[in-house]
Amino acid sequence: MGGAMDLVSCGSKVIVLMEHSAKAKDGSLSLKLLPKCKLPLTAKGVVSKVITELAVFENLNGKLVLTEIAEDTTLEEVQKQTGFPLTVVDNLLRF
Secondary structure, eight states: OOSHHHHHHTTOOEEEEOOSEEEOTTSOEEEOSOSSOOSOOSSSSOEEEEEOSSEEEEEETTEEEEEEEOTTOOHHHHHHTSSSOOOEEEEEEEO
16 A cells, blocks of 8 residues: 555565554544554564654664664653653763
């Protein structure tokens, strides 16, 4: 349809750019980074990197690992807006 299957099946690097979370209609926080996808999958385990306004995650051995956070945020804020426990590299960078 839109070429997503072609992109994820050819072995290329897949980088996702997205909002880290969103506000629900009732004003609560709607998490977008979750431990398991709730939608139909195009492919599983093919994302190399996820970049949001708060953080950068890299797929290391099949696990999303936090490698960078925004200069104006804290590790606690990133954890609050992420739907799974963070694994953080030893040399966490700022952007």
